[in-house]
Structures are given as C-alpha cells and as structure tokens.
C-alpha cells in the first residue's frame with residue numbers, strides 16, 4: 001500500500017530578516033511548508049515577497065514576545081527573531097533582551113506543544129571579547145554583562161540556557177547554532193555592519209570608515225555557506241552548540257581594502273573611533289561542524305564579496321532611497 005508522506009512544516013521566527021529569509025527560501029526548496037513569524041522591527045515583507053511562488057509559504061505579522069500560536073502540526077521551530085547588528089540592538093536594547101528571553105521561552109513552548117525540533121540561532125557574541133583563539137564551543141566566553149553590547153550577548157546566553165533547560169526538563173529535541181559574522185545579498189545597507197557599510201561607501205567613492213586602527217579581526221561567512229550549515233544541523237540530531245562560520249580570518253583594514261578593490265572603487269580608508277567592547281579577534285573553531293555535520297564553507301571570500309557587491313550595485317538606487 002502506498003503511504004502518503006505529509007509535507008514537513010517549519011516555523012521560522014525572524015523569517016523576514018536577512019538570514020531568516022534565506023532560510024525560508026532554502027526550506028521551501030527542501031520541500032517543507034514554511035510559516036514565518038516576524039514583527040518587521042528590523043526585517044521587512046519585501047525580503048520574502050518572492051517566496052509565495054516558491055512553495056507553501058505563509059507570512060504572519062507577530063511579535064514573539066507577546067505570544068506564539070500556530071495552528072496545526074509543526075515539525076521544526078527555528079528561532080531567528082532578534083535585532084542582530086550593533087546599531088539595531090543598541091537602538092532596541094529592551095526589545096533585544098525580550099526576544100532573546102521571552103521570545104525564546106514562547107518559541108520553546110511552541111516546540112514542546114507540537115513535539116517539534118527546536119533550533120536556536122545563537123551567536124559568536126556569546127564568546128564576547130574572547131581570551132581563547134580560535135573559539136571552540138567549549139569556551140564559556142568573556143562578556144561584559146553591563147556594557148552596551150550586553151543586551152545582545154546576554155540575551156543570547158540566556159536563550160541558550162533556556163533551550164538547554166527545556167531539553168533537560170521537558171525533553172524537547174533542541175539544538176543551538178552559534179553563528180559567526182555572515183554576509184550576503186539582501187543585508188540592510190544601513191544596519192551598521194561593516195560589510196554593507198563598506199560596500200555602499202565604496203560604490204559611491206566615499207571614504208570607507210574603518211573602526212580603530214583596523215587591526216581587529218573578523219572571520220566572515222557567505223550566506224549560502226551559513227544556510228547550508230543551518231539545514232545540516234536542523235536535520236541532524238545534534239544538540240549543539242555548534243559553531244558555524246568561516247575560519248578564514250582577516251583584519252578589518254584588509255577587509256576594507258578587498259571591498260574597495262573588488263568594487264573597482266577609488267575610495268580611501270579613514271579611521272573612526274572603535275565602539276566599546278568591540279571584540280579584538282574573532283575566529284570559529286569549526287572542528288565539530290566539520291566532523292559531525294560534514295560541513296565547511298565553500299565560497300571563497302572574494303567570490304562572496306563580489307556577489308554581494310553586485311547585488312548592492314544592482315539595487316543602489318533603492319538602497320540610497322531607503323538609507324536617505
């Protein structure tokens with residue numbers, strides 16, 4: 001007898017944001033039905049408009065700190081909702097703490113009610129300004145809880161603890177990813193993160209503003225690689241936390257120089273003050289992702305930057321109008 005397999009159903013919070021929208025698209029491509037919950041505080045419906053033609057996709061405007069209700073069966077709950085760039089979470093400090101705490105509680109409740117696998121989008125910022133380099137998952141971090149960035153870092157650390165409590169106490173099938181800096185098309189040009197800022201400045205031939213002396217390092221991952229890591233972890237039975245990011249590390253000055261060169265720009269670099277508690281180094285140890293998920297980044301830095309610059313160039317008029 002033929003057994004009809006029901007289509008799996010995923011709820012993605014923050015699905016109208018940068019990473020969330022790329023994830024929704026990928027899950028639709030994997031044959032899942034996707035329900036996206038977003039309050040559009042830092043994302044927008046435009047990021048997911050094209051998805052309705054891609055598969056069974058529903059966008060619901062909802063603040064997950066109020067309550068979370070989704071009718072019908074749910075197989076996966078992916079909690080991506082949170083302001084994520086320093087400019088955003090410094091402007092929205094209480095909202096950021098709420099979505100990492102109450103939002104995590106509510107979405108864990110949904111996963112428990114539905115018997116779904118729960119996926120927490122955590123961050124390398126849980127490592128703070130690290131004293132161990134590169135950072136393995138076993139490192140507990142070096143975070144200033146009362147500094148301005150504490151609202152984001154501690155919200156995510158709380159979210160991780162709550163996720164583990166639901167796993168241990170309520171037997172919910174949970175996993176935690178620690179995402180390192182990711183970039184790609186559809187990033188907001190004015191979200192204050194280095195790559196979109198540098199690209200926009202370079203495309204306009206304006207000075208490229210590097211914080212401090214530019215010797216602080218970052219390891220940046222192209223969005224397609226990151227989403228591949230997300231789905232591998234989602235469809236695994238690992239509990240995590242698992243680092244996903246590109247271990248290729250470079251200084252901010254070198255990153256600015258690459259962007260200027262790839263954009264074919266004549267911009268010069270100027271130096272601006274460095275934000276408080278800005279991490280000095282950042283590099284993921286991805287041994288666990290490599291061995292347990294068979295994952296590693298494939299897109300070389302220059303390719304990822306070129307694809308992102310091309311997208312920004314193609315959308316520059318709209319981007320400038322949005323930035324004002």
Ligand code: NAD
Pocket residue numbers: 013014015016017018019020037038039040041042043044062063064065079080081082083084085088099103121122123124178179180181182183
């Ligand atoms: P983003 O700002 O583009 O997306 C976040 C989305 O969450 C937005 O659409 C926003 O409107 C929504 N949101 C925020 N608060 C909400 C609430 N209370 N209810 C419903 N929706 C809400 O940011 P992003 O870069 O796509 O980041 C997505 C997730 O990945 C975040 O949890 C972030 O902490 C994590 N992360 C991202 C990076 C990165 O490099 N992009 C690195 C580490 C971790």
